Amino acid sequence: MSTWQDRVVVVTGASAGIGACLAEQIAAKGGKQVLLARRDKELSEVAGRCGEDALAVVADVTRREDLSRALEAAIERFGHVDVWVNNAGRGISRPVSELTDEDFDEMMLVNTKSVLWAMQTVLPHYRERGAGHIVNVSSLLGRLPLAPIRSAYSAAKHALNALSSSLRLELRDTDPGIHVSVVSPGVVATEFGLRARHGGYDSRGMPGAQSPEEVAEVIVDVIEHPRADAYTRPIYRDLVASYYAAEDLGARESLPPFGPPKG
Numbered sequence: 124m125s126t127w128q129d130r131v132v133v134v135t136g137a138s139a140g141i142g143a144c145l146a147e148q149i150a151a152k153g154g155k156q157v158l159l160a161r162r163d164k165e166l167s168e169v170a171g172r173c174g175e176d177a178l179a180v181v182a183d184v185t186r187r188e189d190l191s192r193a194l195e196a197a198i199e200r201f202g203h204v205d206v207w208v209n210n211a212g213r214g215i216s217r218p219v220s221e222l223t224d225e226d227f228d229e230m231m232l233v234n235t236k237s238v239l240w241a242m243q244t245v246l247p248h249y250r251e252r253g254a255g256h257i258v259n260v261s262s263l264l265g266r267l268p269l270a271p272i273r274s275a276y277s278a279a280k281h282a283l284n285a286l287s288s289s290l291r292l293e294l295r296d297t298d299p300g301i302h303v304s305v306v307s308p309g310v311v312a313t314e315f316g317l318r319a320r321h322g323g324y325d326s327r328g329m330p331g332a333q334s335p336e337e338v339a340e341v342i343v344d345v346i347e348h349p350r351a352d353a354y355t356r357p358i359y360r361d362l363v364a365s366y367y368a369a370e371d372l373g374a375r376e377s378l379p380p381f382g383p384p385k386g
């Protein structure tokens with residue numbers, strides 16, 4: 124893959140937050156894109172700002188048929204897909220002791236199964252072309268127990284990471300032209316917190332929250348330079364490494380930045 128002008132990217136969750144910023148950055152680089160989300164008005168506004176090389180497809184990523192329809196729309200409009208960014212996701216504000224089956228099922232459906240289905244949807248197209256890139260937006264909570272209130276979301280992102288690595292290994296020898304990447308942001312200043320299942324705090328007011336533009340820049344870099352794993356701040360990689368290197372995880376969890384929020 125050479126220039127942005129040749130590149131066709133699918134972005135899920137493009138009506139707001141990180142996905143909307145990513146769409147605008149792709150447009151600024153001259154890429155072609157298909158933007159997915161459920162809210163028609165918000166999605167159309169983002170697509171409108173991105174110009175005529177952006178196609179909006181109203182779609183719910185928790186429906187396999189919507190994902191197939193999006194792939195077909197992309198091929199019909201642009202001829203093929205090079206990159207599929209699974210960015211749509213939703214949080215939860217409920218600790219493990221209070222989780223219902225519905226809580227857990229929704230977190231797995233929107234954050235994990237939807238991505239499994241998207242990967243299965245685009246893979247035959249990539250295999251036919253002998254090339255393609257899947258970029259899965261995970262979370263630092265997919266690696267570390269930093270927020271017990273996000274419990275089932277954290278579990279769903281851990282599962283997403285496992286599926287991503289498993290697919291990468293599955294394809295390594297048979298399909299070397301297909302890349303699978305995971306991008307892990309920390310807290311990002313979007314409506315994510317407010318839109319979490321059972322509500323919750325506004326991520327935009329959290330200390331140290333990263334801007335969605337900064338996170339989108341990392342995703343753009345991963346598209347330009349495919350790699351297995353990227354954090355949106357270098358310190359996150361160090362934190363993950365130090366957590367798993369600890370001989371006593373319990374003792375490590377009693378130290379900052381782990382444990383329940385203070386005050």
Ligand SMILES: NC(=O)c1ccc[n+]([C@@H]2O[C@H](COP(=O)([O-])OP(=O)(O)OC[C@H]3O[C@@H](n4cnc5c(N)ncnc54)[C@H](OP(=O)(O)O)[C@@H]3O)[C@@H](O)[C@H]2O)c1
Binds near residue numbers: 209316
């Ligand atoms: N913000 C953070 O602190 C943070 C931290 C780490 C990782 N992340 C991850 O980053 C990604 C983007 O989050 P964000 O912060 O940009 O959140 P956001 O502002 O709430 O945006 C979420 C996007 O996902 C879309 N979406 C949700 N459910 C969907 C569904 N069933 N089908 C299609 N689209 C759906 C929403 O669009 P519609 O409602 O219009 O469908 C929206 O465009 C998520 O995967 C999230 O887990 C966020």
